[in-house]
Amino acid sequence: MTKFESTSSLSRRSVLLGGGALVVSVGAAMTLDTMMSMQAAYAQGAKPPLTPDQLSSYIAVNADGTVAAYFGKMDMGHGLHVAIAQIVADELDVPFKAVKVYMGDTGTSVNQGGASGSTGIQLGGKQMRMASAEARRVLVEMAAGLLSVPADKLAVNDGVVSATDDKAKRISYAEMIGGKYFNVQLDWNKQYGNTLYAPGKAQPKNPKDHKVVGQPIKREDVAPKVFCQGDFCTDIKVPGMVHGRMIRPAVAGSVPVKVDEASIKDIAGAKVVWDKGFLGVVANKEWDAIKAAEKLKVEWSQVDAPFPEQAQLYDHIRKAPVRKREVEKQNGDVDAAFASAAKVIEAEYEWPFQSHASMGPACALVEIKDGNVTCWSGTQKSHFVQLGLAATLGVPVEKVRVIHKTGPGSYGRNDADDCASDAAVLAKAVGKPVRLQYMRDQGTGWDPKGPASIHKARAALDASGKVIAYEFFSKGFSRVDVDTNGSKPQDTLAGQTQGVALKSGDGFGIPAESYAFDNKRAGWETIPPLLDRSSPLRSSHLRDPVGPQIHFASESFIDEVAAAVNADPIEFRLRHIKEARDVAVIKAAAEKAKWDTRPSPRKDQTGSKVSGRGIAYSQRNGTRVAVIAEVDIDRSTGKIFARKFTVAHDCGQLINPDGLVKCVEGNIVQGVSRTLWEEVTFDKKAVTSVDWISYPILDITETPGQVDVVIINHPEIAPSGAGEPSIRPVAAAIANAIFDATGVRIRRVPFSPERVKAALS
């Protein structure tokens, strides 16, 4: 057997002297260059630093030949790890089953951005592909030296490198490097997060040589979930752990002025942790912590109720001062075209605050031991939470490890990062590990919200009915009033309640489409938050941040223009869309759904039960989706049943069709839920939608009976995302279907029965 010994002591001198550092049983002569490159490429016993420029930060070959892939992003329920393992297996030429993906642990992975912007495959997978390709290149080069066979005469199968003309000459990855670490430098672009990119010298494979990528491989983590063998972040326990609960004010913005610790003295181990606006309790048992939080007598500061009446929300947005205005797209002379128009069509659309309302309220466990901080969290962004905890606790970043464990659902910046910071403050204060879980009302009432907004669209037509100009503007709360992660105390409730100076960010977006109009302008305006500190209406990223609201408006409006010129909604779109892949998704959806070409609304229905169909389409960072909704409406009750969806989805190269279909189904159902039901309610003092009654989501009795997904695979185009694009067009597709069925345009989400009934009468 061929093996290396004492490899870390392999020095230029020992190679030159042919000394005993290296035992090569094949006994063939090697050139010095080969030997030296092997040395450079070879493993070492000690792990190189966990930095983005080290191959060992992404890939390791275990002694048994299995491969560990260390991934600085994580799965949020779509089975991303399967796709990543497919990519790694293909690039490395090892069996799929030999790859295990370790996700979102700051102790084993570098900051690849966490779960963010549907970039798991698009950016995270790209980096894992490059790292795997480099690992393969290095291993083949090593094998070339060891077997004395030129690299181009070697093939790799299932982790074994062999000479193409003499199969007896073979060596496995495990024999060469198993259990040791790559000592290979990558060409890192010095970026952290989503944009981190660190290729090696290797070129990745041509997609036509992919064998594992593209296969419908199943998730191995489903069985553990149905047999209760996997841990959620809620299930983690450590010795000496106590339970925490937080206490939030009944009037947003008020802070405790008097806390009567004696009021909970009967509860075993109950302690109060109070610092300015931060107020929590801990107790030995979870139920005791819950009771203590309920019983604790607190006097709160008197503050002016910070919010407008909910009924005034959209008026407030219209009148609010603009904090930032941005025109993101402009061509032609829009104003002149509108001035010359024969007819102008205008409409305004409204979208409410929405909650992540994760299945369970967030939970985190923080242990501080010997100066080291460990946090188990369902966060989407462990590496950012690591920074946040370091700042919150005043310790060096290297002392903090954040381990992602599946949380109770996550759809963006939900309550997870706040919970991790709160737990850290509690743990530091009581000197014990603290497991903190929020209560339901805090999960739904106090998570960062998807921003409320209004959207104004107008189109100019000439005398022949041709669209000569188009303008689209959104005005709303910022998508980054608090940032998309908890890396800075100013962006967490713990920081805000403890008085960290705030910095509300500005961000919104414009429709992502390829309608070519001679004169076109699209932009946005953001307004200040309603309350600048510890607000239950602070806004941030909620799945496909601002995508559903923008495209609800823009794709409803395109339909309105189509109706105004008496055109079929698809035919009208195809007249103006310029990108071929966009045209292709629309045509694919239309064909699958057997679209009946005619203008909307249909005119052949009487009675209270009517049906309609609607289409909407959009892009998202390279992905294109067309959604056709078929809905039934009961005019007498206003109740909508979004019965059937047809989705055509093009995200470039397909990695796993099963995973993609599931991912799309989840997007559609959540999209229907947000369209038909979801709206954060509030009064002048606080958020009043705090549970599943006051914040209803779609029930199984209302679930679409059918979701057909047409996948358009482009192996030649690098894969883009799928985690969010297909939620984007759902609301408009439904709105357009309602219009088709009834001739009535609903321009405010959600389409609750009362609202629909009122609109129809």
Next chain:
Amino acid sequence: MTQKFTLNVNGTSHTVDADPDMPLLYALRDDLGLNNPHFGCGLAQCGACIVHIDGQPARSCVTPLSAVGNAKVVTLAGLGTPEKPHPIQTAYVEEQVPQCGYCINGWLMTTAAFLRDKKNPSEAEIKDALSGLKCRCGTHVSILKAVKRAATMMG
């Protein structure tokens, strides 16, 4: 004041020292280390915490220990094992239902009791039986497929 309770869970008896008003959920999770029922709402609104009490689905987040008595409590861990899975567990794996999986407990426990009592249910009957359970990830389409598959298996 705490009290001693003897609970019969998955066929084994356990003693728990706790407040009579403490919901069963916390005894199962924290005292017995059975992580399958989850805390979703604590308000009987979501189903994440469902166990069977004498064969009937019950929301353990609002079931005080004092009300359990010597009833037989079965959690998801008691429903089936990888070696001897309940048909709905098999069906969930076959249909690959999960997104996050936090809600799974409620759907499986409710389905198991429903399919035990109702053979060959219609789609409307299935939806009706599962109404009120929450899944925020929106796995409903796959859930329905899995329940239908399990119904066929249990035919």
